Amino acid sequence: MTASNQDPDPCATPEQKLLSVEEARQRILDAVAPVTGDEVLPLRSALGRVLAEPLHAGIDVPGFANSAMDGYAVRGADLAPDGTTELQLTGQAMAGAPFAGQVEAGQAVRIMTGAVLPEGADTVVMQERVEVDGDRVRIGAGQKAGANVRHPGEDIRAGERVLEAGTRLLPPQLGVIASLGQAEARVRRRLRVAFFSTGDELVGLGRPLGPGQIYDSNRYSLHAMLTRLGVEVIDLGVIPDTREAVRAAFTDAAAQADAVITSGGVSVGEADYVKETLEAMGEVDFWRIAMKPGKPLAIGRLGGARFFGLPGNPVSVMATFYQFTQPALEKMMGTTPSPPPLLQARTAAPLKKSPGRLEFQRGWMESAEDGGLQVRPTGGQGSHLMTSMSRANCFIILPAESNGVEAGETVQVQPFAGLV
Numbered sequence: 001m002t003a004s005n006q007d008p009d010p011c012a013t014p015e016q017k018l019l020s021v022e023e024a025r026q027r028i029l030d031a032v033a034p035v036t037g038d039e040v041l042p043l044r045s046a047l048g049r050v051l052a053e054p055l056h057a058g059i060d061v062p063g064f065a066n067s068a069m070d071g072y073a074v075r076g077a078d079l080a081p082d083g084t085t086e087l088q089l090t091g092q093a094m095a096g097a098p099f100a101g102q103v104e105a106g107q108a109v110r111i112m113t114g115a116v117l118p119e120g121a122d123t124v125v126m127q128e129r130v131e132v133d134g135d136r137v138r139i140g141a142g143q144k145a146g147a148n149v150r151h152p153g154e155d156i157r158a159g160e161r162v163l164e165a166g167t168r169l170l171p172p173q174l175g176v177i178a179s180l181g182q183a184e185a186r187v188r189r190r191l192r193v194a195f196f197s198t199g200d201e202l203v204g205l206g207r208p209l210g211p212g213q214i215y216d217s218n219r220y221s222l223h224a225m226l227t228r229l230g231v232e233v234i235d236l237g238v239i240p241d242t243r244e245a246v247r248a249a250f251t252d253a254a255a256q257a258d259a260v261i262t263s264g265g266v267s268v269g270e271a272d273y274v275k276e277t278l279e280a281m282g283e284v285d286f287w288r289i290a291m292k293p294g295k296p297l298a299i300g301r302l303g304g305a306r307f308f309g310l311p312g313n314p315v316s317v318m319a320t321f322y323q324f325t326q327p328a329l330e331k332m333m334g335t336t337p338s339p340p341p342l343l344q345a346r347t348a349a350p351l352k353k354s355p356g357r358l359e360f361q362r363g364w365m366e367s368a369e370d371g372g373l374q375v376r377p378t379g380g381q382g383s384h385l386m387t388s389m390s391r392a393n394c395f396i397i398l399p400a401e402s403n404g405v406e407a408g409e410t411v412q413v414q415p416f417a418g419l420v
Contacts, residue, residue, distance in 0.1 A: 018290035020400075021323060021358050028299055028324055031285065032306055034166075034334040035258050037189035043177060046169050048230035049187035050334040055163040060153035061179050065117040067093075068148040072130050072137055073111040073121035075103060076145025085139040089132070093118055108137050117149055124148035156180070166335050188334040194257035194305075195222050196236035196249055198265040198274060199312065204238060217386065218263040218310075218317050225321055226261075228420075229329060241265070246273040250281055254303035259329060261321075262298075264312030274298060274309045282307060290400060292357040293383030294320040306332070313383035319360050319395070322419055340419040342397070342412050345373035351398065351405040352381075358400045362392035365413050375413050392416065 019027070038052035067073065073093065079085050092110035093099035099109050103120035111117070111124060123145050131138045156162055162180070167173060169185060177185055202216040203209055216238055226233045234257055239249045246265070253260040265274030275298045278284050282302040287309070289297050293316040298309025308325045310317045327337035345365055353359050361381050368374040375396055379388035395414040398405065405411055 018288050018295070018357070019286055021289060021291050024286065024289050024291075024297070024299075025324055025327060027285065028328045029331055029337070031299075031301075032328045032332050035189065035191055035332055038186055039189055040184050040186050043174055043183055043185060046185045046187055047171070047174060049169050049185070049190070051163055051165055051167045051169060051173075052186045052188045052334070053165050054161050055177065055180075055182075055185075057156045057158050057160045057162050057180050058182075059156075059180060060158050061156040062150055062152060062154065064152055066150050067111045067113055067115050067117060067124045068150050069113050069124065069126050071111060071124045071126040071148060072139070073099075073103060073109045073118050074107075074123050074125060074139070075105060075121060076123040078105060079123070079125075079139065079143045079145060080141065082141050084141065085143075087137050087139070089135045089137050122146055122149065168335050191231040191259065191329060191333045192234060192257045193226055193231045193259045193261060193329065194234040194236055194253035195219070195226070195261040195263075196239050196253070197263045198239045198241060198246060198249075200241045202238045202264075217314050218312070221314060221318055222261060222263065222321070225318070225326070225420075226329075229326060229333075231329060231333070241273065243273050243277065246277045247281065250277055250302055254282075254305050257305050258332060259306045259308065260302050261308045261310060261325065263310045263317050265309070278302060278307055278309065289320075289324075290357045291319075291323070292359045294323075294360075295357065297324065299324070311383070314386045315362070315389050316383045318389060319383075323360070326419075340414050342414055343373060344410050345375040345413045347396075347405055347407050347409050347411055348374045348376040350407050351377060351396065351411070353398050353402050353404045355401050355403050359398040359402070360414075361396040361398060362388045363394050363396040363413060364392060365394045365415065373413070375411065 074087060087106055087108040090107045090109060091099050093115040094112050095114040098116040099118040103109055103118050109118050125139050125143050126148060129140055162176060163173060197216050197218050201213050203213045204216060223233055223235060236249055236253060239245050262274050275287060278298055278300050282300055284298060284300040287298045289295055293313060294311050296311050297320055300307045310320050330337040351361060362378045363375040364378050365373055365375045378391040393416050397412045397414055
Protein backbone atom coordinates (compact mmCIF):
# COMPACT_ATOMS: atom_id res chain seq x y z
CA MET A 1 0.00 0.00 0.00
CA THR A 2 1.32 3.46 -0.84
CA ALA A 3 1.53 5.76 2.15
CA SER A 4 -0.32 9.05 2.35
CA ASN A 5 1.40 12.35 1.63
CA GLN A 6 2.41 12.73 5.25
CA ASP A 7 4.31 10.04 7.15
CA PRO A 8 2.12 8.66 9.96
CA ASP A 9 3.03 9.80 13.45
CA PRO A 10 1.03 7.78 16.01
CA CYS A 11 1.78 8.19 19.67
CA ALA A 12 4.92 6.18 20.29
CA THR A 13 5.40 3.94 23.29
CA PRO A 14 8.91 3.67 24.83
CA GLU A 15 9.39 0.46 22.80
CA GLN A 16 8.62 2.41 19.62
CA LYS A 17 11.10 5.20 20.32
CA LEU A 18 12.43 6.74 17.12
CA LEU A 19 15.97 5.67 16.28
CA SER A 20 18.45 8.19 14.94
CA VAL A 21 19.59 7.69 11.37
CA GLU A 22 23.14 6.86 12.45
CA GLU A 23 21.98 4.39 15.11
CA ALA A 24 19.61 2.70 12.67
CA ARG A 25 22.28 2.46 9.95
CA GLN A 26 24.79 0.94 12.35
CA ARG A 27 22.30 -1.56 13.75
CA ILE A 28 21.43 -2.69 10.23
CA LEU A 29 25.10 -3.06 9.26
CA ASP A 30 25.85 -5.00 12.46
CA ALA A 31 23.05 -7.45 11.63
CA VAL A 32 24.17 -8.42 8.13
CA ALA A 33 27.08 -10.52 6.88
CA PRO A 34 28.57 -11.28 3.45
CA VAL A 35 27.00 -14.12 1.50
CA THR A 36 29.06 -17.24 0.89
CA GLY A 37 29.94 -18.71 -2.49
CA ASP A 38 32.12 -17.51 -5.35
CA GLU A 39 32.74 -18.01 -9.05
CA VAL A 40 35.48 -17.38 -11.61
CA LEU A 41 34.60 -14.89 -14.32
CA PRO A 42 36.31 -13.62 -17.44
CA LEU A 43 37.73 -10.19 -16.69
CA ARG A 44 35.30 -8.39 -18.99
CA SER A 45 32.37 -9.94 -17.11
CA ALA A 46 33.67 -8.99 -13.66
CA LEU A 47 32.88 -5.27 -13.70
CA GLY A 48 31.13 -4.29 -10.48
CA ARG A 49 31.68 -7.65 -8.82
CA VAL A 50 33.46 -8.16 -5.49
CA LEU A 51 36.82 -9.90 -5.35
CA ALA A 52 36.55 -13.13 -3.36
CA GLU A 53 40.25 -13.57 -2.53
CA PRO A 54 43.37 -11.42 -2.35
CA LEU A 55 45.14 -10.89 -5.65
CA HIS A 56 48.90 -11.42 -5.74
CA ALA A 57 51.14 -10.37 -8.61
CA GLY A 58 52.90 -13.08 -10.56
CA ILE A 59 55.13 -10.63 -12.44
CA ASP A 60 56.75 -7.22 -12.10
CA VAL A 61 54.89 -4.29 -13.67
CA PRO A 62 56.55 -2.92 -15.65
CA GLY A 63 58.57 -6.01 -16.44
CA PHE A 64 61.58 -4.10 -17.83
CA ALA A 65 63.18 -0.67 -17.72
CA ASN A 66 61.51 1.51 -20.34
CA SER A 67 61.20 5.09 -21.49
CA ALA A 68 58.62 7.39 -19.93
CA MET A 69 58.52 9.59 -23.05
CA ASP A 70 59.71 10.07 -26.60
CA GLY A 71 63.37 11.16 -26.60
CA TYR A 72 66.94 9.86 -26.61
CA ALA A 73 68.43 7.11 -24.44
CA VAL A 74 71.90 8.03 -23.17
CA ARG A 75 74.41 7.27 -20.45
CA GLY A 76 73.96 9.72 -17.60
CA ALA A 77 77.73 9.89 -17.16
CA ASP A 78 78.04 11.43 -20.66
CA LEU A 79 75.89 14.47 -19.82
CA ALA A 80 78.01 17.57 -19.29
CA PRO A 81 76.99 19.40 -16.10
CA ASP A 82 77.47 22.73 -17.92
CA GLY A 83 77.29 23.51 -21.61
CA THR A 84 76.20 21.24 -24.49
CA THR A 85 76.69 17.49 -24.80
CA GLU A 86 77.22 16.11 -28.31
CA LEU A 87 76.65 12.41 -28.95
CA GLN A 88 76.54 10.01 -31.89
CA LEU A 89 73.11 8.67 -32.88
CA THR A 90 73.47 4.89 -33.37
CA GLY A 91 69.92 3.58 -33.78
CA GLN A 92 66.38 3.58 -32.40
CA ALA A 93 64.22 1.67 -29.91
CA MET A 94 60.48 1.36 -30.54
CA ALA A 95 57.78 0.01 -28.25
CA GLY A 96 57.77 -3.71 -29.00
CA ALA A 97 60.95 -3.47 -31.12
CA PRO A 98 63.98 -2.99 -28.81
CA PHE A 99 67.40 -1.68 -29.91
CA ALA A 100 69.57 -4.73 -30.41
CA GLY A 101 72.89 -3.26 -29.44
CA GLN A 102 74.42 -1.49 -26.46
CA VAL A 103 74.83 2.21 -25.81
CA GLU A 104 78.52 2.94 -25.44
CA ALA A 105 80.15 6.08 -24.12
CA GLY A 106 79.43 9.02 -26.41
CA GLN A 107 76.43 7.36 -28.05
CA ALA A 108 72.64 7.94 -28.03
CA VAL A 109 69.64 5.94 -29.25
CA ARG A 110 66.34 7.41 -30.42
CA ILE A 111 63.65 5.92 -28.14
CA MET A 112 59.84 5.98 -28.04
CA THR A 113 57.57 5.95 -25.00
CA GLY A 114 57.32 2.44 -23.55
CA ALA A 115 60.30 1.06 -25.47
CA VAL A 116 62.88 -1.06 -23.64
CA LEU A 117 65.75 1.04 -22.34
CA PRO A 118 68.82 -0.14 -24.29
CA GLU A 119 71.62 -1.87 -22.42
CA GLY A 120 74.18 0.66 -21.25
CA ALA A 121 71.72 3.58 -21.11
CA ASP A 122 70.27 4.82 -17.84
CA THR A 123 68.70 8.14 -18.85
CA VAL A 124 66.17 9.44 -21.37
CA VAL A 125 66.35 13.06 -22.52
CA MET A 126 63.05 14.30 -23.88
CA GLN A 127 63.09 15.11 -27.58
CA GLU A 128 62.25 18.78 -26.98
CA ARG A 129 65.66 19.22 -25.32
CA VAL A 130 67.65 17.71 -28.21
CA GLU A 131 68.87 19.08 -31.55
CA VAL A 132 69.55 16.52 -34.30
CA ASP A 133 71.95 17.03 -37.18
CA GLY A 134 72.31 13.84 -39.24
CA ASP A 135 73.80 11.23 -36.92
CA ARG A 136 74.78 13.79 -34.26
CA VAL A 137 72.61 14.94 -31.37
CA ARG A 138 73.26 17.97 -29.17
CA ILE A 139 71.78 18.11 -25.69
CA GLY A 140 71.54 21.33 -23.72
CA ALA A 141 72.78 21.78 -20.17
CA GLY A 142 70.71 20.95 -17.10
CA GLN A 143 69.73 17.36 -17.90
CA LYS A 144 69.47 15.01 -14.96
CA ALA A 145 71.02 11.53 -14.98
CA GLY A 146 68.43 8.78 -14.53
CA ALA A 147 65.53 10.97 -15.69
CA ASN A 148 62.43 9.72 -17.58
CA VAL A 149 63.03 6.02 -16.97
CA ARG A 150 60.39 3.61 -15.69
CA HIS A 151 62.05 0.90 -13.63
CA PRO A 152 61.07 -2.80 -13.40
CA GLY A 153 58.47 -3.33 -10.65
CA GLU A 154 58.00 0.40 -10.18
CA ASP A 155 54.22 -0.08 -10.15
CA ILE A 156 53.87 -3.67 -8.93
CA ARG A 157 56.45 -6.14 -7.60
CA ALA A 158 56.09 -9.87 -8.25
CA GLY A 159 54.58 -11.51 -5.16
CA GLU A 160 53.03 -8.27 -3.93
CA ARG A 161 49.43 -8.31 -2.68
CA VAL A 162 47.80 -5.97 -5.18
CA LEU A 163 44.09 -6.10 -4.32
CA GLU A 164 42.37 -7.20 -1.14
CA ALA A 165 39.42 -9.57 -0.91
CA GLY A 166 36.26 -7.46 -0.79
CA THR A 167 37.49 -4.99 -3.40
CA ARG A 168 34.77 -3.82 -5.80
CA LEU A 169 36.11 -4.36 -9.31
CA LEU A 170 35.74 -1.07 -11.16
CA PRO A 171 37.61 0.00 -14.33
CA PRO A 172 40.91 0.82 -12.53
CA GLN A 173 40.97 -2.54 -10.74
CA LEU A 174 40.21 -4.44 -13.94
CA GLY A 175 43.08 -2.60 -15.61
CA VAL A 176 45.45 -3.62 -12.82
CA ILE A 177 44.43 -7.27 -13.11
CA ALA A 178 44.89 -7.16 -16.87
CA SER A 179 48.36 -5.63 -16.46
CA LEU A 180 49.32 -8.80 -14.57
CA GLY A 181 48.25 -10.95 -17.52
CA GLN A 182 45.30 -12.49 -15.67
CA ALA A 183 42.25 -13.09 -17.86
CA GLU A 184 39.93 -14.15 -15.00
CA ALA A 185 39.00 -13.09 -11.49
CA ARG A 186 37.47 -15.04 -8.61
CA VAL A 187 34.52 -13.04 -7.31
CA ARG A 188 31.76 -13.51 -4.78
CA ARG A 189 28.53 -14.83 -6.17
CA ARG A 190 25.95 -12.21 -7.06
CA LEU A 191 23.63 -11.20 -4.23
CA ARG A 192 20.00 -12.18 -4.90
CA VAL A 193 17.43 -9.52 -3.99
CA ALA A 194 13.67 -9.99 -4.32
CA PHE A 195 11.31 -7.03 -4.16
CA PHE A 196 7.66 -6.17 -4.60
CA SER A 197 5.16 -3.37 -4.03
CA THR A 198 1.93 -3.69 -2.05
CA GLY A 199 -1.30 -1.84 -2.68
CA ASP A 200 -4.65 -2.32 -4.38
CA GLU A 201 -4.34 1.19 -5.79
CA LEU A 202 -1.18 0.35 -7.78
CA VAL A 203 -1.35 -0.41 -11.50
CA GLY A 204 1.43 -1.73 -13.71
CA LEU A 205 2.61 0.27 -16.70
CA GLY A 206 0.69 -0.20 -19.94
CA ARG A 207 -2.68 -0.64 -18.24
CA PRO A 208 -5.43 2.00 -17.93
CA LEU A 209 -6.00 3.59 -14.54
CA GLY A 210 -9.25 2.98 -12.73
CA PRO A 211 -10.83 5.27 -10.12
CA GLY A 212 -8.40 6.00 -7.29
CA GLN A 213 -5.54 4.11 -8.92
CA ILE A 214 -1.98 5.23 -9.61
CA TYR A 215 0.91 3.78 -11.58
CA ASP A 216 3.48 1.84 -9.57
CA SER A 217 6.70 3.88 -9.87
CA ASN A 218 8.47 2.40 -6.84
CA ARG A 219 9.29 -0.91 -8.50
CA TYR A 220 11.00 0.91 -11.35
CA SER A 221 13.06 3.05 -9.00
CA LEU A 222 13.97 -0.03 -6.96
CA HIS A 223 14.84 -2.05 -10.05
CA ALA A 224 17.12 0.76 -11.25
CA MET A 225 18.83 1.19 -7.86
CA LEU A 226 19.39 -2.55 -7.49
CA THR A 227 20.65 -2.89 -11.05
CA ARG A 228 23.15 -0.07 -10.50
CA LEU A 229 24.32 -1.88 -7.38
CA GLY A 230 25.02 -5.04 -9.40
CA VAL A 231 22.80 -7.56 -7.62
CA GLU A 232 20.60 -10.26 -9.14
CA VAL A 233 17.16 -8.63 -9.28
CA ILE A 234 13.98 -10.66 -8.66
CA ASP A 235 10.85 -8.57 -9.34
CA LEU A 236 7.74 -10.16 -7.80
CA GLY A 237 5.38 -7.44 -9.03
CA VAL A 238 2.49 -5.74 -7.21
CA ILE A 239 0.94 -7.67 -4.33
CA PRO A 240 -2.70 -7.02 -3.35
CA ASP A 241 -3.50 -5.66 0.10
CA THR A 242 -4.62 -8.95 1.68
CA ARG A 243 -2.99 -10.98 4.41
CA GLU A 244 -3.00 -14.06 2.21
CA ALA A 245 -1.35 -12.36 -0.76
CA VAL A 246 1.33 -10.69 1.35
CA ARG A 247 2.07 -13.95 3.16
CA ALA A 248 2.40 -15.83 -0.15
CA ALA A 249 4.74 -13.13 -1.49
CA PHE A 250 6.88 -13.38 1.64
CA THR A 251 7.14 -17.15 1.25
CA ASP A 252 8.06 -16.85 -2.43
CA ALA A 253 10.67 -14.12 -1.81
CA ALA A 254 12.34 -15.85 1.13
CA ALA A 255 12.70 -19.08 -0.85
CA GLN A 256 14.87 -17.53 -3.56
CA ALA A 257 16.59 -14.42 -2.20
CA ASP A 258 19.29 -13.29 0.22
CA ALA A 259 17.43 -10.03 0.84
CA VAL A 260 13.79 -9.02 0.47
CA ILE A 261 12.64 -5.44 -0.13
CA THR A 262 9.06 -4.21 -0.05
CA SER A 263 7.62 -0.76 -0.63
CA GLY A 264 4.48 0.24 1.22
CA GLY A 265 2.50 -1.49 3.92
CA VAL A 266 4.77 -0.65 6.89
CA SER A 267 2.68 2.11 8.47
CA VAL A 268 -0.26 1.65 10.85
CA GLY A 269 -3.19 1.58 8.41
CA GLU A 270 -5.79 -1.19 8.54
CA ALA A 271 -4.56 -2.66 5.23
CA ASP A 272 -0.84 -2.34 5.95
CA TYR A 273 0.06 -6.01 6.35
CA VAL A 274 3.81 -6.03 5.73
CA LYS A 275 5.00 -5.45 9.29
CA GLU A 276 2.24 -7.69 10.69
CA THR A 277 3.25 -10.52 8.35
CA LEU A 278 6.94 -10.06 9.09
CA GLU A 279 6.22 -10.36 12.83
CA ALA A 280 4.30 -13.59 12.17
CA MET A 281 6.75 -15.21 9.72
CA GLY A 282 10.10 -13.74 10.75
CA GLU A 283 11.64 -11.15 13.05
CA VAL A 284 11.24 -7.38 13.29
CA ASP A 285 14.32 -5.56 14.56
CA PHE A 286 12.87 -2.03 14.52
CA TRP A 287 10.59 0.08 12.40
CA ARG A 288 10.62 3.78 13.33
CA ILE A 289 13.40 6.19 12.29
CA ALA A 290 13.82 9.87 13.25
CA MET A 291 14.12 10.77 9.58
CA LYS A 292 12.12 12.65 6.99
CA PRO A 293 11.15 11.44 4.48
CA GLY A 294 10.96 7.82 5.53
CA LYS A 295 10.05 7.38 9.20
CA PRO A 296 8.22 4.03 8.89
CA LEU A 297 10.85 1.41 8.05
CA ALA A 298 10.57 -2.30 8.87
CA ILE A 299 13.94 -4.00 9.31
CA GLY A 300 14.26 -7.64 10.22
CA ARG A 301 14.73 -11.20 9.02
CA LEU A 302 12.55 -13.46 6.90
CA GLY A 303 13.82 -17.03 7.05
CA GLY A 304 17.42 -16.86 5.87
CA ALA A 305 16.93 -13.50 4.15
CA ARG A 306 17.36 -9.99 5.50
CA PHE A 307 14.21 -7.92 5.21
CA PHE A 308 13.85 -4.23 4.34
CA GLY A 309 10.30 -2.87 4.46
CA LEU A 310 10.50 0.57 2.88
CA PRO A 311 7.77 3.21 3.03
CA GLY A 312 5.28 3.67 0.20
CA ASN A 313 5.90 7.24 -0.89
CA PRO A 314 8.36 7.32 -3.82
CA VAL A 315 10.88 9.80 -2.38
CA SER A 316 10.79 7.95 0.94
CA VAL A 317 11.63 4.73 -0.90
CA MET A 318 14.71 6.26 -2.52
CA ALA A 319 15.90 8.12 0.58
CA THR A 320 15.66 5.08 2.86
CA PHE A 321 17.18 2.79 0.24
CA TYR A 322 20.29 4.98 -0.11
CA GLN A 323 20.71 5.65 3.61
CA PHE A 324 20.01 2.15 4.97
CA THR A 325 19.41 -0.59 2.41
CA GLN A 326 22.24 0.10 -0.02
CA PRO A 327 25.02 0.04 2.64
CA ALA A 328 23.60 -3.21 4.03
CA LEU A 329 23.45 -4.83 0.60
CA GLU A 330 27.02 -3.73 -0.12
CA LYS A 331 28.19 -5.46 3.05
CA MET A 332 26.22 -8.57 2.08
CA MET A 333 27.96 -8.47 -1.31
CA GLY A 334 31.26 -8.78 0.56
CA THR A 335 32.59 -5.24 0.28
CA THR A 336 32.92 -2.50 2.87
CA PRO A 337 30.31 0.22 2.34
CA SER A 338 31.82 3.69 2.25
CA PRO A 339 29.58 6.56 3.21
CA PRO A 340 29.28 9.20 0.49
CA PRO A 341 31.19 12.42 1.11
CA LEU A 342 29.48 15.27 2.95
CA LEU A 343 30.17 18.78 1.71
CA GLN A 344 29.40 22.26 2.96
CA ALA A 345 27.38 24.65 0.81
CA ARG A 346 25.60 27.96 1.24
CA THR A 347 21.86 28.06 0.67
CA ALA A 348 20.63 30.13 -2.26
CA ALA A 349 17.07 30.16 -0.87
CA PRO A 350 15.36 29.63 2.49
CA LEU A 351 14.63 26.04 3.55
CA LYS A 352 11.53 25.24 5.60
CA LYS A 353 11.67 22.59 8.32
CA SER A 354 10.03 21.66 11.61
CA PRO A 355 12.20 20.36 14.48
CA GLY A 356 12.08 16.68 15.37
CA ARG A 357 13.65 14.56 12.63
CA LEU A 358 16.82 14.59 10.54
CA GLU A 359 15.64 15.75 7.15
CA PHE A 360 16.90 14.90 3.66
CA GLN A 361 15.69 17.61 1.31
CA ARG A 362 16.34 17.48 -2.40
CA GLY A 363 18.65 20.14 -3.79
CA TRP A 364 20.78 21.29 -6.70
CA MET A 365 24.39 22.00 -5.79
CA GLU A 366 26.65 24.09 -8.01
CA SER A 367 29.72 26.32 -7.88
CA ALA A 368 29.22 29.84 -6.58
CA GLU A 369 30.90 32.93 -8.02
CA ASP A 370 33.40 33.02 -5.13
CA GLY A 371 34.55 29.46 -5.89
CA GLY A 372 32.58 27.86 -3.07
CA LEU A 373 29.44 25.74 -3.33
CA GLN A 374 25.85 26.84 -3.16
CA VAL A 375 22.67 24.78 -3.04
CA ARG A 376 19.01 25.47 -3.68
CA PRO A 377 15.88 23.31 -3.25
CA THR A 378 14.52 21.67 -6.39
CA GLY A 379 10.85 22.17 -5.62
CA GLY A 380 8.31 20.89 -3.13
CA GLN A 381 9.75 18.59 -0.49
CA GLY A 382 6.75 16.34 0.12
CA SER A 383 7.64 12.65 0.12
CA HIS A 384 5.19 12.07 -2.75
CA LEU A 385 6.81 14.67 -5.04
CA MET A 386 9.17 12.64 -7.21
CA THR A 387 9.94 15.49 -9.62
CA SER A 388 12.00 17.27 -6.95
CA MET A 389 14.11 14.11 -6.68
CA SER A 390 14.53 13.84 -10.45
CA ARG A 391 15.78 17.46 -10.64
CA ALA A 392 18.23 17.12 -7.74
CA ASN A 393 21.92 16.24 -7.59
CA CYS A 394 22.22 16.07 -3.80
CA PHE A 395 20.46 15.67 -0.50
CA ILE A 396 20.44 18.74 1.74
CA ILE A 397 20.81 17.34 5.27
CA LEU A 398 19.14 19.41 8.00
CA PRO A 399 19.68 18.40 11.66
CA ALA A 400 16.78 17.15 13.73
CA GLU A 401 16.79 20.25 15.93
CA SER A 402 16.73 22.67 12.97
CA ASN A 403 13.61 24.79 12.50
CA GLY A 404 14.57 25.99 9.04
CA VAL A 405 17.45 27.74 7.30
CA GLU A 406 17.69 31.23 5.87
CA ALA A 407 19.29 32.01 2.51
CA GLY A 408 23.06 32.41 2.81
CA GLU A 409 23.48 29.99 5.73
CA THR A 410 25.82 26.99 5.47
CA VAL A 411 24.30 23.52 5.31
CA GLN A 412 25.60 19.99 4.86
CA VAL A 413 24.97 18.31 1.49
CA GLN A 414 25.34 14.71 0.35
CA PRO A 415 26.11 14.58 -3.39
CA PHE A 416 24.33 11.99 -5.49
CA ALA A 417 27.59 11.29 -7.35
CA GLY A 418 28.83 7.98 -5.96
CA LEU A 419 25.51 7.40 -4.20
CA VAL A 420 22.77 7.26 -6.84
